[in-house]
Amino acid sequence: SEMSVEVLDDGRKRIEAPLSDEDVRLLEIGDVVLVRGTVYAARDAAHKRMVEMLDRGEDLPFDIAGQIVYYVGPTPERPGNVTGSAGPTTASRMDRWTPRLLELGLKGIMGKGGRGPAIRDELKAHTAVYMAALGGGGALSALTVRAQEVIAFEDLDTEAIRRMELDDFPVWVVNDSEGRDFYAETIKPWRKNDVLPDALRIPTDEWAGKNGGG
Numbered sequence: 001s002e003m004s005v006e007v008l009d010d011g012r013k014r015i016e017a018p019l020s021d022e023d024v025r026l027l028e029i030g031d032v033v034l035v036r037g038t039v040y041a042a043r044d045a046a047h048k049r050m051v052e053m054l055d056r057g058e059d060l061p062f063d064i065a066g067q068i069v070y071y072v073g074p075t076p077e078r079p080g081n082v083t084g085s086a087g088p089t090t091a092s093r094m095d096r097w098t099p100r101l102l103e104l105g106l107k108g109i110m111g112k113g114g115r116g117p118a119i120r121d122e123l124k125a126h127t128a129v130y131m132a133a134l135g136g137g138g139a140l141s142a143l144t145v146r147a148q149e150v151i152a153f154e155d156l157d158t159e160a161i162r163r164m165e166l167d168d169f170p171v172w173v174v175n176d177s178e179g180r181d182f183y184a185e186t187i188k189p190w191r192k193n194d195v196l197p198d199a200l201r202i203p204t205d206e207w208a209g210k211n212g213g214g
Contacts, residue, residue, distance in 0.1 A: 018066025019107040029182040034168040041072040047097035061152030065105030088112035088133035102126040124179035131171035
């Protein structure tokens with residue numbers, strides 16, 4: 001089968017869904033990852049509806065096994081752009097719905113910020129990985145979105161589920177399938193910068209504010 005994880009010369013890892021458990025185990029906290037191919041963009045309203053469908057015994061509108069879900073911010077499309085902006089939204093807002101999707105074989109999640117202990121335990125139990133989108137904002141992210149189409153819940157408008165095709169969308173591994181947490185394993189905000197690649201380093205005060213300090 002085609003390799004879903006490719007290790008580049010500079011140590012970065014390129015991934016493309018569908019991911020197997022073996023693929024996920026190759027992704028460790030602190031890894032810089034380039035996401036290529038298909039991801040499914042879904043926010044709060046879509047997550048809530050997917051779990052409601054499952055509660056009724058219905059199938060999801062796409063086969064989630066092995067896939068990557070991106071918690072994308074809702075953005076109106078601009079004329080001439082594939083997407084107006086494709087920046088991430090805060091991941092912890094999806095915590096209540098995440099376990100059900102992991103049970104169905106969801107393997108990768110992309111968002112903003114950290115996840116709590118409960119979700120880290122779920123990632124370990126189901127061999128999945130949580131990755132934070134890199135800084136630079138939605139405009140930078142949008143440059144790597146090659147195509148997108150609404151595939152479900154059109155009535156939710158900007159919160160509809162979209163299938164996106166990405167070309168080396170940059171993220172980094174915050175929570176891996178061993179249950180490890182990048183933020184927890186680096187002690188203080190000013191130490192965190194030391195373990196980051198140069199491109200990811202940000203001023204300490206800003207970093208501490210965004211990530212809850214030490």
